[in-house]
Amino acid sequence: MTFAYVAALAVALLVAAPFVAHLLQRRRADERAFPPARLVAPSPPVARRRRHIDDRALYAVRTAAVLALALLGATPFVRCSSLALGRQGGASLALAIVLDDSLSMLAEVEQKTRWDRALRAADELVDGAREGDAIGVVLAGSPPRIALAPTTDLAAARSVVRSLSPSHRATDLEGALELAHSIVHGLPQPDRRVVLLSDLSDGHSDGPPLGESREIPLWIPLTDLAKPAPNCAVLRADRQRDRATVRVGCFPADAGRQRSIEVYAGDHVVGRTPLPDEAGAIDVGVELTGASGDLMARVTGKDAIRADDAAPVLATTGGLSIAIVADPAGAKLVTGGAPPVEQALAALALDVRLRPLPLVPDRLEDLAGFAGVVIEDPPGFTPEARRSLTAWVDRGGVVLLALGPHAPLAPLGANFEPLVPGSIGWGPSPAPGLDDKASVLFGSAAAGLVDFRPRGRATIDPSLLGSAAQVTARWKDGAPWLIERPVGRGYVFVLTVPTSPDESDLALRPAFLMLLDRVVDATRTRNGAYRITVGEAWTFEGAKSLQVVGPEKNKLPITDEPTRKVVVPDRIGTYELGLDGDKLTRVVAASEKEVDQRPRRVSPDTRASSLGDTRAKIDLSPYLAIGLLALLVGELALRLRARRASSVDAERAAPVA
Amino acid sequence: MATPLRSIDWGSIAPLRLRARALADGVYAGAHRSLRRGPGVEFGGHREYVPGDDLRWLDHRALLRHDKLLVREFETETDRGLRLIVDASASMAYRGSQAPAAKFAFAALLAGALARIALASGDPVGLEWIGGTTVRPLPATSGREAFERVVGALESASTGGDLRLDAAALDQAFGAIARRAKRGTIIVLLSDLIDLPDEALDRFAALGLGGRVLLAVQVLDHDELTFPFQGTVRLRGLEGGAVVETDADATRERYLAKLDAIAEEWSAKLTYHGGQFVRASTSDDPAEIVRRAVSAVAGRFTHGHDA
Numbered sequence: 031m032t033f034a035y036v037a038a039l040a041v042a043l044l045v046a047a048p049f050v051a052h053l054l055q056r057r058r059a060d061e062r063a064f065p066p067a068r069l070v071a072p073s074p075p076v077a078r079r080r081r082h083i084d085d086r087a088l089y090a091v092r093t094a095a096v097l098a099l100a101l102l103g104a105t106p107f108v109r110c111s112s113l114a115l116g117r118q119g120g121a122s123l124a125l126a127i128v129l130d131d132s133l134s135m136l137a138e139v140e141q142k143t144r145w146d147r148a149l150r151a152a153d154e155l156v157d158g159a160r161e162g163d164a165i166g167v168v169l170a171g172s173p174p175r176i177a178l179a180p181t182t183d184l185a186a187a188r189s190v191v192r193s194l195s196p197s198h199r200a201t202d203l204e205g206a207l208e209l210a211h212s213i214v215h216g217l218p219q220p221d222r223r224v225v226l227l228s229d230l231s232d233g234h235s236d237g238p239p240l241g242e243s244r245e246i247p248l249w250i251p252l253t254d255l256a257k258p259a260p261n262c263a264v265l266r267a268d269r270q271r272d273r274a275t276v277r278v279g280c281f282p283a284d285a286g287r288q289r290s291i292e293v294y295a296g297d298h299v300v301g302r303t304p305l306p307d308e309a310g311a312i313d314v315g316v317e318l319t320g321a322s323g324d325l326m327a328r329v330t331g332k333d334a335i336r337a338d339d340a341a342p343v344l345a346t347t348g349g350l351s352i353a354i355v356a357d358p359a360g361a362k363l364v365t366g367g368a369p370p371v372e373q374a375l376a377a378l379a380l381d382v383r384l385r386p387l388p389l390v391p392d393r394l395e396d397l398a399g400f401a402g403v404v405i406e407d408p409p410g411f412t413p414e415a416r417r418s419l420t421a422w423v424d425r426g427g428v429v430l431l432a433l434g435p436h437a438p439l440a441p442l443g444a445n446f447e448p449l450v451p452g453s454i455g456w457g458p459s460p461a462p463g464l465d466d467k468a469s470v471l472f473g474s475a476a477a478g479l480v481d482f483r484p485r486g487r488a489t490i491d492p493s494l495l496g497s498a499a500q501v502t503a504r505w506k507d508g509a510p511w512l513i514e515r516p517v518g519r520g521y522v523f524v525l526t527v528p529t530s531p532d533e534s535d536l537a538l539r540p541a542f543l544m545l546l547d548r549v550v551d552a553t554r555t556r557n558g559a560y561r562i563t564v565g566e567a568w569t570f571e572g573a574k575s576l577q578v579v580g581p582e583k584n585k586l587p588i589t590d591e592p593t594r595k596v597v598v599p600d601r602i603g604t605y606e607l608g609l610d611g612d613k614l615t616r617v618v619a620a621s622e623k624e625v626d627q628r629p630r631r632v633s634p635d636t637r638a639s640s641l642g643d644t645r646a647k648i649d650l651s652p653y654l655a656i657g658l659l660a661l662l663v664g665e666l667a668l669r670l671r672a673r674r675a676s677s678v679d680a681e682r683a684a685p686v687a
Numbered sequence: 688m689a690t691p692l693r694s695i696d697w698g699s700i701a702p703l704r705l706r707a708r709a710l711a712d713g714v715y716a717g718a719h720r721s722l723r724r725g726p727g728v729e730f731g732g733h734r735e736y737v738p739g740d741d742l743r744w745l746d747h748r749a750l751l752r753h754d755k756l757l758v759r760e761f762e763t764e765t766d767r768g769l770r771l772i773v774d775a776s777a778s779m780a781y782r783g784s785q786a787p788a789a790k791f792a793f794a795a796l797l798a799g800a801l802a803r804i805a806l807a808s809g810d811p812v813g814l815e816w817i818g819g820t821t822v823r824p825l826p827a828t829s830g831r832e833a834f835e836r837v838v839g840a841l842e843s844a845s846t847g848g849d850l851r852l853d854a855a856a857l858d859q860a861f862g863a864i865a866r867r868a869k870r871g872t873i874i875v876l877l878s879d880l881i882d883l884p885d886e887a888l889d890r891f892a893a894l895g896l897g898g899r900v901l902l903a904v905q906v907l908d909h910d911e912l913t914f915p916f917q918g919t920v921r922l923r924g925l926e927g928g929a930v931v932e933t934d935a936d937a938t939r940e941r942y943l944a945k946l947d948a949i950a951e952e953w954s955a956k957l958t959y960h961g962g963q964f965v966r967a968s969t970s971d972d973p974a975e976i977v978r979r980a981v982s983a984v985a986g987r988f989t990h991g992h993d994a
Contacts, residue, residue, distance in 0.1 A: 060921065065778035066881045066911055067924035069945040073934040 039100075088668045095661040102654045113154045113251055115642045117221060122162035124180060124219035126210035126246075127152050129194065130228030131171040132201040133564070133602075133624040137229070137259035137334035144255045145196040148227035151252055155225060156188045166213045167191060170206035170228055171199030171600065172565045172621070180213050197600035198337055199565035200621035201232035203240060203630060211246050222246045223641065229255040230630040233623030241633035248633070249641035256629035259334030260285040262309065266561065266619045267293070267327035267343040274301060274316040274343050276327045279625030280309040289331040293343060295321050305329070311622060338620045342604050344561060350553050351383045351399055351560075355390055356406035357436075370537035371404050371432070371529045371546070378543060380550045390415040397422040401560075402553035404430040407528040410440025411449075420448055424518030425612065426570065428553040430546075433488035434528030449515075449522050452494035459487045461507035468503045468541075471512070471548075475540040484534030487511075488526040512545070516593075519572035519610070521552050555594070561617040568597045568616065570609060577608040733757040737961065741898075767871050768827045769805035769812045771798045772860050773841070774878030774906075775819025777925040780846040781879075783910030786969040793969040794877035794906045795841040800977045801875060802837040806830075813867075814840050815860040817878065818848035824863065827872075849926040850882050857883075861890050870898035873984055880905045880949055882926040888953055892960045901962030902984055903953055909970040911946070914939045 064070070115123060129152055135145040152167070159165055165187040166180035178190040203226070210224045224246055241248035262285050265277040274293050280286040286309035293301040293316050301316040316327070325343035333339070356369040367373060372384055390405060391397050392414035403419075408431070411419060423429060429449060437446070437454040446454060462483040469476035490510055492501065499515040505526075513524040525545070529537050536542050555569040562568065570576055571594040578586040581603025589596040599605060599618045607614040733749060736756035749757040779791035788796075802812040806829060813827030814837055822844045825836055850856050864874060874894050880887075880903065895901045909915075916922075916935035923930045954964035963983035967976040 061923050061930070062920065063781060063925055064910070064922040065781045065879060065908075065925045066942070066946060067922040067931050068927055068929040069881070069949075070914075070922055070931045070933055070942050071938050072931050073937050 088665065088672070091661050091665045091668060095658060095665065098654050098658040098661060102651055102658060106650045106654075112158075113151050113225075113642060114158050115155065115223060115225075115249075116640050121221045122164075122219045123159070124164045124166075124214040124217040124222040125155065125159065126166045126168060126180070126214045126222075126224045127155060127191075128168045128170050128203075128206045128210045128224060128226045128228065129177070129191075130201060130203070130206075130226075131169045131194065131197045131199065132232075133198040133335065133338060133620055134201065134229050134231045134627055135255075136196055136198075136337055137261060137627075139255075139257065139259055139334070143196070144229050147255065148252060149191070149194060151227050152191045152194075153188070156184060156191050159184050159187070162219070164214070164217050164219055166210070167194070168206050168210045168213065169194070169197075170201055170203055170226075170232075171197045172202040172205070174202050174206035174209045176209060176213060180217055197564070198602045198618075198620060199600055200563070200623050201228070203228060203230065203232040204234075204237070207240065207248065211244065214246060224248045225642075226250045226636075227252055227255075229627065230632065231256070231258075231624070231627040232630050233621075233626045235626065235628035235630055237630060239631040239633045241636040247638070247641055248636045249638075250632055250636040251642060253637070258282065258627045258629075261333040261335045261338070261625070261627070262286050262289060262305070262329045262331075263335065263338035263620050263625050264291070264327050264329055264341040265311075265338075265622050265625070267325075267341050269318070269321075269325060269343045269345050272318045272321070274318055274321075274325065274327060276303075276314045276316055276341075276343075277311070277622070278305065278309060278314050278329065279311040279622055280305070281625050281627045283308045283310040285309070285333065286329070289329055291316055292328050292330055293318060293321065294326045294328060295323050300325070311625060338602060338624075341602070341619060342617055344617060350381070350401045350550065351385060352402040352404060352550070352553065353397075353400045354384055354386045354404050354406070355388070355408065356386070356404075369406060369529070370531060371406060371430075374537060374543055374546055375404075375550070378547060378550070380547070382550055390419055392418055394418045394421050397427065400427070401556070402428040402430070402549065404432070404549070406432050407434025407436045407530065407533075408446075409436040410444030410446055412444050416445075416447060420517070423449070423520030423522065425610075426519040426556045426572075428521045428523075428549065428556050430523045430525065430549045432525040432528045433490075434530065434533060435486060437488050448517065450490060450513075450524055451496070452491045455489040456486055457489065459484060459505060461505055463506050464511055465504050465506050465508075468511070471502050472541040472544050475544050478539040479541050482534070482536065482539070484527045484536065486527075486533065490524070490526065516572060519556060519570065521556055521571065523549055523552075561619055562599075563621050564600060564602050564618045565598070565621070568599070568607075570595045570597075574610050575608070576610075579606040579608075581605065732760050734760055737959075767805075767808075767810045767873060768869060769801060769810050770815065770827060770864050770868050770872055770874045771802060771812065771837070772815045772817060772864070772874065772876045772878075773798050773819075773844075774817045774850075774876070774883075775822055775844050775846045776817060776848050776850045776856070776878075776882060777846055778879055778882045779818075779906075781908055781911075781925060783908040783969070784915075785909045788969060789846075790879055790906045790908055790969055791844075791846050793967070793973065794904070795844075796973050797904060797906070797967070797976055797980070798875070798877055799834075799838050799841055800973065801980060803834050804977070804981065805873075806834045806837075812837055813864075815863055816844065817860050817883075818846070818850050818853065818856050820845040820847040824860075827867070850884060850887075851927045854884060857887055857890055861894060864894055868894070868897075868899055871900070873900045873902065875980065876901075876903045877906055878903070879907055879911070880953060881907075881911075882924070888956050892956050892962065895957075895960040895962050900984060901957055901960060902980060903957055903962065903964050904976070904980055905950060905953070905964070905966045907946075907966065907968055909968050912968050914942050 115125065117123060129148055131145065135148060136143050156165060162182060164180040164182050165184065166176065167178035167190060169175045169177050177194060178187060181187055207224060207226065214222045214224065226248060258281065260282065262278060262280040265279055267274055267276040276291050278286065278291060284307055286305035287307045290302050290304045291314045292299050300321040301318040303314050303316045305314065326340055327343050328340040352375065354369060354372045356371065368386065372386060375382055375384055390411055397418055431449055433454060435456050438456045463481050464476065464479045468479055472479070490513065492510055495513060495515065499513055501510040502514050503512040505511050511526055515522045527534050527536055531537060556571045573595045576588050576595045578588065578597045580586055580599065580601055582601065586597050586599060602618050602620045605616045605618060607616055733746060734757065736745060736758050740758050744758045746757045746759045749755065773794055775791060779794065780789050782789040805812050809829060811827035811829040812833055814825035816822035816824055823840045825840050828836065848856060868874065876891055891901065891903065914935065918935060919932065920935050921930065921932045950964065950966055957964050965976065965979050965983055
């Protein structure tokens with residue numbers, strides 16, 4: 031028995047003090063004989079108040095106060111299921127909390143989501159921090175983000191942690207850990223720690239173990255979060271005529287047993303297909319009957335994650351739609367098949383839907399379904415085509431215009447305004463190959479264009495392009511090879527050589543694929559892909575106004591950059607966009623990686639007991655002290671109330687009857 | 688409870704002998720003028736009629752002359768017996784912290800002094816009790832032995848009884864006097880008047896009919912008159928079982944007002960019936976109280992009924 035215990039017991043004896051004091055105070059007045067007692071009026075407020083409820087309350091408060099004082103003297107600790115960090119010699123700690131806010135963290139286990147448990151653990155870690163500790167928070171949903179830069183303001187850290195909410199993002203544990211290490215690496219605290227609160231399912235279960243050979247130790251306390259929870263997710267759904275193709279992922283593979291995919295039109299089921307017993311990640315075809323309006327694909331039954339059980343069915347493919355306008359005669363291959371630009375785009379597998387067009391449409395409505403257009407060696411544009419093309423580009427369309435020998439052969443009234451101002455010539459290239467600066471654009475692939483020798487090249491007067499235009503690649507003689515130019519919200523790539531194999535071997539060079547990738551990327555950026563994976567960004571170059579309303583009818587924050595607006599949705603579902611007065615609908619799909627709940631391997635060092643404990647010893651002293659203060663305030667209030675009541679009674683008793 | 692008598696300062700009282708007042712004349716000696724006015728041989732003046740006056744003395748001539756009911760009064764020589772009624776109920780045993788003796792002892796002292804004065808004048812003295820234990824009523828007697836008997840009866844009495852519960856206590860005292868006291872008898876009630884039954888005042892006032900003279904001496908303790916308590920006190924009545932817990936500071940004025948109300952009620956009622964009321968504190972000089980009592984009775988005979 032330590033001195034503290036003895037002292038606490040001694041103080042505990044004082045518990046009886048209020049009782050004794052109360053008895054002394056409550057002691058009846060000495061009864062004395064007084065013959066005219068019947069003439070004396072009793073005065074209840076003063077004489078009886080000691081027996082009144084107020085006194086009992088005061089007694090209770092005082093007793094509780096002394097009891098709290100006794101307990102406070104004992105500095106009690108309680109063990110509870112709470113996280114506590116181990117400290118090396120009691121030194122201050124720099125702590126990076128990596129909180130997984132991905133979709134898989136929404137899995138419910140024992141009526142609580144993994145996120146709830148992880149957030150509570152983070153809260154406990156912050157509560158366990160001491161003055162001088164620095165705490166930072168990193169979110170592991172893809173892409174990893176810093177929710178809180180390391181700070182010693184524990185109140186701010188607590189506030190930030192409690193304000194966090196889960197998302198439907200994919201998981202990027204490695205990126206998040208890297209970020210966490212970077213934010214605590216240079217801090218002055220001698221003891222630095224990274225705590226990972228995650229289910230460890232990042233889709234790379236075969237990756238290297240986490241926490242190996244790290245300078246800053248990694249602690250993964252919530253190991254039970256990695257227990258797999260049966261779940262099936264509808265990743266995406268596309269409709270082609272009377273058939274919907276629904277991408278479904280189940281984990282474990284038999285989680286889809288006795289479950290089906292149903293397609294709803296409103297409240298009516300218009301198609302249904304059972305899932306195979308061993309589903310895994312598969313495409314399920316659903317025949318639709320009488321389908322009209324907006325469709326929604328759902329997986330029947332219940333599983334651990336409800337948020338991914340449904341996805342809208344898109345009438346067209348959810349990826350980008352790009353039109354290829356090429357003269358079949360000029361762009362054809364000897365071996366047959368589509369023009370090389372079309373085949374190259376398909377080979378890149380950029381989730382792009384390609385559609386060949388014979389001509390540039392004269393009507394804007396015909397172009398509205400496309401995010402980009404690749405035009406191969408056009409002989410100029412008719413006024414109608416120019417008008418529709420200009421309006422379409424102005425609203426965010428992206429054009430890759432590959433000029434060829436037909437460029438100077440534009441018929442009367444046809445030209446390339448406003449995409450390319452001025453007249454365009456065609457002739458053999460005086461200097462073969464591109465200059466060295468092309469490597470800025472194409473990197474190592476630029477080497478393949480050093481000896482590029484086309485049959486001819488288009489000539490453009492750069493002075494007419496305007497200040498907004500930028501020559502991103504040049505021939506060795508300085509003439510433009512690739513010109514990029516923003517028009518309205520759209521973007522125009524002008525290539526001074528065609529892609530036809532008859533004119534050059536550009537289509538065979540790696541730089542060509544990089545060019546197409548750049549065009550597709552610009553197409554995504556300018557239009558905002560119709561369907562993206564959660565965590566990716568919608569970027570709208572040149573947008574003047576943008577509003578995004580999420581599936582929960584909440585407005586998303588818009589990031590204004592100098593020339594564009596960026597939105598990063600973190601929930602799967604359908605979004606309503608208002609873009610420069612146009613109303614658009616966009617879809618955010620779940621990441622297929624999140625379906626795979628196999629946990630990432632971790633180093634045994636991450637479970638070392640020296641890093642922390644999941645059953646913390648909590649010092650109750652601060653809470654007792656606060657309680658004691660509250661009791662003292664309560665006593666003051668009771669006494670004040672009693673005093674007021676006494677004065678009121680005295681005023682009432684003052685007049686003589 | 689037997690209460691020892693305190694020695695009386697006879698020197699201050701002796702000058703108050705009834706004889707020296709030249710207002711009374713005993714039946715036996717006939718040398719003193721009566722203490723009362725009433726039927727007699729020597730005309731003593733007129734006074735206004737009050738209910739209860741003997742209609743034989745109504746002055747018809749004065750009625751015709753002044754259109755007022757006037758009664759003729761005569762200075763008479765008659766038996767001026769003194770009947771003492773001493774309250775020996777439980778409340779009279781009270782003795783406050785500053786009092787020299789219990790209320791009963793003070794009342795007994797006053798009774799003995801009055802008896803001595805009366806006996807010294809040759810007037811018979813009788814003694815009746817209200818409440819009390821081991822009390823011994825005394826018929827009206829005179830002579831040298833009478834004073835010793837009165838004092839002996841006072842000394843042997845013990846306080847006790849609850850008058851608010853014992854309605855017969857009044858009957859015993861007042862009934863005997865009503866039946867035996869003659870006209871002109873002086874009836875002195877020595878009591879705290881606190882715990883007397885509600886009808887006590889009316890019945891005592893009724894004793895004044897038939898030419899008897901009433902005097903009520905309220906004997907109170909100093910504490911009863913001042914209510915000196917402070918803070919919360921718990922008070923137990925000696926009669927009636929009343930127990931009151933109160934804030935003395937807050938209720939003092941109301942208590943004193945009630946106490947004064949009792950005195951005013953007795954005073955008014957007795958005055959109406961030709962009686963007198965004297966309040967005494969046990970801390971007062973008993974000689975002064977006796978002097979006031981004698982003066983009150985003497986004034987009654989000198990000036991007739993007080994208004």
